[in-house]
Every structure is written in C-alpha cells, then in structure tokens.
Amino acid sequence: MTRAVRLPLTQLAAGGRFELPDWPGMEVRRLAAPAAQAEGRVLYLVLAGELLVDLPDGRYLHLHRGDAADVDGPHALSPIEEAVVLAWKPLP
Secondary structure, three states, rough: OOOOOOHHHHHHHHOOOOEEEOOOOOEEEEOOOOEEEEEEOOOEEEEEEEEEOOOHHHOEEEEOOEEEEEEOEEEEEEEEEEEEEEEEEEOO
C-alpha cells in the first residue's frame, strides 16, 4: 500500500531540531546562532533563509533557499539571520 505523509518541515523545526522518523541520520534544523560546528559527510538542503558553510583553508559555500551541498570533513554552519536546513548524515 502507498502511504503519503505531509511534512511541514519548516514548522517541524520550530523547536530547533526535528529528526525525521524512519529516516536514520536525517533531521531538520533551525539555525539562528552562528558557527555550529559539524564534521564528516553531510548533505545540506536549505529550506528557508541563507546559510554559509565554512570549510577548511578559508573556503566557504553560500547557500540560498533551494540550494544543496554535499560536504565532507570539518565545517561550520553560519546562518545569515536565520535558516532552516534539512541535514542528512549517511550511516556508515
């Protein structure tokens, strides 16, 4: 049987973080404070706002709503004002 579930992701992240049930390693985050540290491989999809992903050696990615990035290694997340991001960290 086909199942459909409505997921208002930006609203679900209102509390700061929401882990999607039955999707290990996938969560929605509301970021308002700069420089949340992260490490390893993560796929980010910006659902609202803008996000800077600070990479080693002074490199960075500037992501807008609808943009996605596959990041591997140490990095920091800095929202511009506020951002809602779908993050998926694949299981090893």
